[in-house]
Amino acid sequence: MTLMTGDTAPHIECVDLVRIFSADGVEVQALQGLNLRVDPGELVAVVGASGSGKSTLLTILSGLDTATAGVARVASHDLLAMGARERTRFRRHTVGFIWQQTARNVLPYLTAAENVALAIDVARTARGRERAARVDEMLDLLGVGALADRRPAELSGGQQQRVALAVALANRPLVLLADEPTGELDESTSAEVLDAMRSVNEELGVTTLIVTHDPTVSDHVRRTVQIRDGRTSTEVLRSTRLDEHGQTHTTAEEFAVLDRVGRLQLPHDFVESLRLRDRVRLTLEDDHVEVFQGHGERPESSARPARPEEDPR
Numbered sequence: 001m002t003l004m005t006g007d008t009a010p011h012i013e014c015v016d017l018v019r020i021f022s023a024d025g026v027e028v029q030a031l032q033g034l035n036l037r038v039d040p041g042e043l044v045a046v047v048g049a050s051g052s053g054k055s056t057l058l059t060i061l062s063g064l065d066t067a068t069a070g071v072a073r074v075a076s077h078d079l080l081a082m083g084a085r086e087r088t089r090f091r092r093h094t095v096g097f098i099w100q101q102t103a104r105n106v107l108p109y110l111t112a113a114e115n116v117a118l119a120i121d122v123a124r125t126a127r128g129r130e131r132a133a134r135v136d137e138m139l140d141l142l143g144v145g146a147l148a149d150r151r152p153a154e155l156s157g158g159q160q161q162r163v164a165l166a167v168a169l170a171n172r173p174l175v176l177l178a179d180e181p182t183g184e185l186d187e188s189t190s191a192e193v194l195d196a197m198r199s200v201n202e203e204l205g206v207t208t209l210i211v212t213h214d215p216t217v218s219d220h221v222r223r224t225v226q227i228r229d230g231r232t233s234t235e236v237l238r239s240t241r242l243d244e245h246g247q248t249h250t251t252a253e254e255f256a257v258l259d260r261v262g263r264l265q266l267p268h269d270f271v272e273s274l275r276l277r278d279r280v281r282l283t284l285e286d287d288h289v290e291v292f293q294g295h296g297e298r299p300e301s302s303a304r305p306a307r308p309e310e311d312p313r
């Protein structure tokens with residue numbers, strides 16, 4: 001079963017997204033012009049240190065908070081312009097959520113099956129036999145079909161998060177948003193839950209964004225975006241290939257993110273090791289750009305400046 005969207009527009013698009021909080025007269029810029037694009041069917045992780053703006057981003061994408069400026073679109077819904085009715089429909093039908101705390105994902109006094117059925121009832125996407133079949137299908141897909149009659153307290157942390165995933169996917173959303181879904185789990189259970197997320201992404205084609213401080217998530221997804229100080233800074237792309245002996249080889253390569261207007265953030269260790277500061281000198285070569293310290297002599301190897309000096313701009 002694959003969800004068809006009928007278009008190739010990105011499912012998640014943030015352009016120069018800004019969120020400023022004011023508390024006690026002090027302004028905090030949680031997002032400082034963040035850019036992100038996630039295409040239909042992609043599974044992407046956003047990682048970053050505590051305070052980098054991950055939860056702020058997810059809260060905006062889930063329609064719980066509104067950005068101060070910029071563009072945020074999810075499955076063609078403009079999150080900065082959305083009215084109350086559209087917001088409710090969006091949250092019930094277009095996106096599914098999974099949060100770190102199980103208590104936020106499932107009701108403790110309902111069984112796994114009842115929790116999934118409740119999500120379907122609230123959104124009114126199926127009734128009767130169709131609803132019962134959907135509940136079974138979702139729990140089976142997440143490998144917890146045999147635990148349908150258990151309440152959350154009778155399940156392990158990993159099983160609870162699988163049930164939470166079944167609830168999040170019950171109304172066949174186009175986009176699944178997950179905030180630290182493995183934050184309360186040990187390493188091996190985390191790996192199981194991330195693998196379950198990868199398999200539902202493949203099986204249902206649901207576009208998935210996982211936000212986490214756990215850098216090992218990049219072992220489980222093809223694309224990991226790093227956010228630093230409220231901006232996307234680098235991306236790691238992982239690819240696998242089979243060699244002639246049938247052995248799988250995985251390679252991961254880190255890229256700097258270039259925004260629409262050509263800005264990029266140099267990795268911190270590059271800046272430190274070359275003691276770059278204030279300004280740098282750029283030179284344009286045939287197939288690459290060189291970056292030099294801005295103080296001191298012009299490097300001899302510089303063929304021509306990146307921007308001609310007579311440029312009137």
Ligand SMILES: Nc1ncnc2c1ncn2[C@@H]1O[C@H](COP(=O)(O)OP(=O)(O)OP(=O)(O)O)[C@@H](O)[C@H]1O
Pocket residue numbers: 021022023028029030048049050051052053054055056057213
């Ligand atoms: N409601 C708020 N009022 C004021 N400041 C806030 C609010 N929410 C977040 N912030 C600030 O915005 C910045 C980003 O916070 P955010 O929670 O998005 O980071 P995070 O990357 O998710 O961190 P963590 O991994 O610790 O959850 C932080 O400096 C935080 O203190």
